[in-house]
Amino acid sequence: MSTLSLTGVSKIYPGGVRAVDRASLEVRDGEFVVLVGPSGCGKSTLLRIVAGLEEASEGELSIDGRPVTHLAARDRDVAMVFQSYALYPFLSVQQNLAFGLMHRRRVRGVMSRLTGAGRTARRSERLEIDRRVREAAEMLGLTPLLDRRPAQLSGGQRQRVALGRALVREPKIFLFDEPLSNLDAKLRHEMRAELRQLHRRLRATMLYVTHDQEEAMSLGDRVVVLRDGVIQQVGAPIDVYREPANRFVAAFVGSPAMNFATGTLERRGDRLHFELGAIVFEADHSRALGIADGAREPAVLGIRAEHLAIVDSATALSARVDTVELLGDRAEVRVESAAGRWTLRVDAARVPREGAETKIALDAGAVHFFRTDAEGARF
């Protein structure tokens, strides 16, 4: 298996637009890394650079330590699953699966005929291709469909064929470009689980692009959050969720989005005081290690919906319930308070009435403080 290394990779389009800006990333052997970000953040461009479909304007790429920056796509030994599946419409499923291997065999066949190499070698190669196609078809449940054309398959089946086509190649690195986004919600959920299983089974190095943060969180060993071509944070999904590097990551990762409020942060010894108009929240120093003792700085407080609670305390923040959205066992409650419009996640059994006046409390151990500048880095 293989490692992938990107060093300072940029893609600059004519006109000076930087689609990818000095991206550096190490993907370890057998790791499942997900590139995630809003549309236009450069994640697909980065993937295509790795695939060799686009050339990097700056920076270096290497696979298994071998530099591949200027290598053609076909010489990189990577396989890609496309969003549109990109199956060859005039070939059967079987032929689609075998296409890449057959082509390479043909090329080698011409070479061996020129050099007079053995017939048996070519025959065994043919058997090997058959074996791999059968195996992949088995693994993905495509065996009964092998003689069909792509036009005769459902979306989910096409998606499997696209996956199978990458599998049979046994490439060094698998690349996925939003492979699930054309499927309906239920199927997407199933395929996600299958992909995860597949990765566990193959232990292959995979690089996966999605705009869906939930997908990223559930699939990746590590996720890479991108914005405007710049890598914002790289880490395990849970770390990115719990310790977002900046306000953008905090807002992008997690659903519902994190709640924010702008105020002033002050450190007194090992206590933090966050003033929001007349209201003051307290947290301990570990929530914002980047602030000096006695310093007073404008800051943005961030807190996730599940770390807010409706309480019966006079000192808590007053709020008015705006809307309630029931989601089975739990509910999302949108409230209007002095801090702004916030979303809470509460037990479905204890849902307040819409329009009711209520008090909400923050979990002091789960607040985040970010700078107010454009970058919005964590304190």
Place this chain on the structure above:
Amino acid sequence: MTAAPTGALPLASSSATPPRSPRGTSGRKRSLTGTLALYVLLGLGTSVMMAPLLWMLLVSLQDEAGAMRATASADITALIPERPHFENYADGLRRLGNGTWAGFIDPLANTVIVTALVTLGTVLSSSLVAFAMARIRFRGRNGLFLLMLATMMLPAQVTIIPLFLLFRSLGWVDTLLPLIVPAFFGSAFFIFLYRQFIVQIPEALFEAGRLDGLSWLGLWWRLVLPLCRPVTAICVVFTFIYTWNDFLGPLVYLHRPEEATLSVALNSFRNQYGGVNRLNLLMAASLATMLPCIILFMAAQRQFIRGLGAGAVKG
């Protein structure tokens, strides 16, 4: 895709679109007079197209005197032969070219060679050039494409003399080469046709091909040609029929009787005064030489329809 909105006034359909009727029912719902009018129109068109063919067929079955009568008389009934002379076909074909028996073999062989190679060359070169024009980004691509299209505006007759001089300087006059070789350098019209089709193929297919190890030429051979089958069918039929029936090209470049193609060989029925000897035999030979074109067109018709269907579900 949609059925023609028969009988619906455009004004009425602008505000509320009526539910789309399933395919086929709109034809059944069409009023009787409408159907009748359509058939009369189609029938008229067909008879205009078929009349010369029918005339050829009838004359080809006459004896020589009958053929003369049929052409001279204003009486339509004179066209109908007293007794069909099917031997005219064997006779007519024998008199084509100079061979001692079955004289048509030589011109037929020449025509087959020229037509096959020209068709092959046109398909291969036009699709290859079109692929480059559609998918490879290079400086001056659009300018080149426009220049190529501009050559379509030039009447073929204008280039006859310069081309003849060129081929003469190459020593190719009195060989089949001037008829064959240009086809391997693409035809502007078919390049245009292929290009328009290739532009619509999703880019991801080519990217998948590149990752599967294909070079540009590999993409062309393994993806573009199979995907462009409907265009190729059109290209084959048109090129075949045009080349098979081409008279001017062979007439200009081929001067020895044994090199003649069928269309030129047919000309040997003309006498030195510009008239035609044995009109019945000429018509018989002409009809016989048309056969391959008719067969090909019928065979390709299915491919056209299948091609249209395959294009719709592509992707």
